[in-house]
Amino acid sequence: MKIAVFDDYRVGLVEGDQIYDVTSALPDASGIWPPVFMNRAIANWETVAPRLREARRSARVLPLAAVRLLPPNPCPVHVLAAPANYAKHIAEMGTMAVTKKGRTAREQGLFMKASGSLTGPARGIELPRGSRRRFDHESELAVVIGKTARNVPRERALDHVFGYSCLIDVTMRIVKDLAEEERVMRKSFETFTPLGPWIVTADEVGDPQKLRNQLFVNGECRQDANTADMIVDVAELIELASSVMTLYPGDVIASGTPQGIGPIRAQDTVTIRIEKVGEMTVNVRETDAVPPVLFEVAQE
Numbered sequence: 091m092k093i094a095v096f097d098d099y100r101v102g103l104v105e106g107d108q109i110y111d112v113t114s115a116l117p118d119a120s121g122i123w124p125p126v127f128m129n130r131a132i133a134n135w136e137t138v139a140p141r142l143r144e145a146r147r148s149a150r151v152l153p154l155a156a157v158r159l160l161p162p163n164p165c166p167v168h169v170l171a172a173p174a175n176y177a178k179h180i181a182e183m184g185t186m187a188v189t190k191k192g193r194t195a196r197e198q199g200l201f202m203k204a205s206g207s208l209t210g211p212a213r214g215i216e217l218p219r220g221s222r223r224r225f226d227h228e229s230e231l232a233v234v235i236g237k238t239a240r241n242v243p244r245e246r247a248l249d250h251v252f253g254y255s256c257l258i259d260v261t262m263r264i265v266k267d268l269a270e271e272e273r274v275m276r277k278s279f280e281t282f283t284p285l286g287p288w289i290v291t292a293d294e295v296g297d298p299q300k301l302r303n304q305l306f307v308n309g310e311c312r313q314d315a316n317t318a319d320m321i322v323d324v325a326e327l328i329e330l331a332s333s334v335m336t337l338y339p340g341d342v343i344a345s346g347t348p349q350g351i352g353p354i355r356a357q358d359t360v361t362i363r364i365e366k367v368g369e370m371t372v373n374v375r376e377t378d379a380v381p382p383v384l385f386e387v388a389q390e
Contacts, residue, residue: 129340175346229305315348
C-alpha cells in the first residue's frame with residue numbers, strides 16, 4: 091500500500107497515476123493542528139488499514155498530478171539520521187567532514203533533524219536568500235517506524251518497521267575554521283528534509299538492504315548506489331536508536347547517504363529514485379525574504 095498526504099492534509103492511497111481520497115477513514119485528518127494523524131493511524135494500523143480499504147471503494151479518484159503532495163507523515167515525534175554510513179561517502183568528504191576519521195554511524199551514533207524541516211514535493215526546497223554557503227543534496231532511504239520500540243535487538247528490529255519513503259537530507263556545509271555550525275542546525279532549515287512522495291508499507295518492499303538509490307540534479311545522475319553498501323543496516327540503526335530513546339509509530343530514520351553528494355542551487359530540479367519505494371521530484375528556490383541571520387561565508 092502507498093499512503094500519501096496531500097492538499098490540506100488529506101490522506102490518499104496511490105495506485106499508478108491516481109490517488110484515492112480516503113480521508114473519511116481518518117476523522118482527525120485534514121485541517122486539525124498539529125497534524126499528527128498519521129502517527130495515530132500507523133499506531134493503530136490493524137484497525138485503520140481495513141477502514142482505508144473500505145473507504146477506497148467509494149473514494150473520490152484524482153489524477154496524482156493534480157494534487158499537492160505533502161510529507162507523507164507531516165509531524166513525526168522524532169526525525170533521526172545516520173552520519174557516515176557509506177564507505178565511499180566518507181572518503182569523498184575530505185575537509186568538509188565533521189565525523190572524526192575512522193568513525194562511522196556505528197561509533198558516532200545518530201543525530202536529530204527538526205521535524206519542522208520536513209517538506210513534500212509540492213513545496214520543495216527553499217535555500218536562505220542571499221546566502222553564499224554551499225548547500226548539498228544527500229539521497230537517503232527513510233525508514234518509518236510502525237510500533238513503539240525500546241531496546242529492540244536487531245534480530246527483531248524489522249518487525250517494528252511500518253514502511254519506507256524517499257528522503258533528501260539537504261545540508262549546509264561547514265567552512266573549515268570559519269563556519270562550523272552544529273550538524274543539527276545545518277540540516278534543519280525549514281524544507282531541508284524533503285520526504286515522499288508517499289510511504290510504501292514494508293510488505294511491498296521486502297529486504298531494505300537490496301534497493302538501488304539514485305539522485306538526479308537537472309536530469310544528471312549524481313548519486314547511484316545500493317542500500318547493500320550501508321555500513322550500519324536498517325535493523326542495526328533501529329537497535330542503536332532504540333537503545334537510547336523510545337521510538338514511536340511514525341518516527342523517521344534517515345539511513346545515510348552514499349557517495350556523489352553535490353551542491354544544489356535555486357532553479358535546480360532534484361529527483362530521488364529508490365527501487366520499490368518510489369520517485370520524488372522537488373524544485374529548489376530561494377526563500378521569499380532574506381533571513382536576519384545571513385549565512386554568507388563563501389567557501390573557497
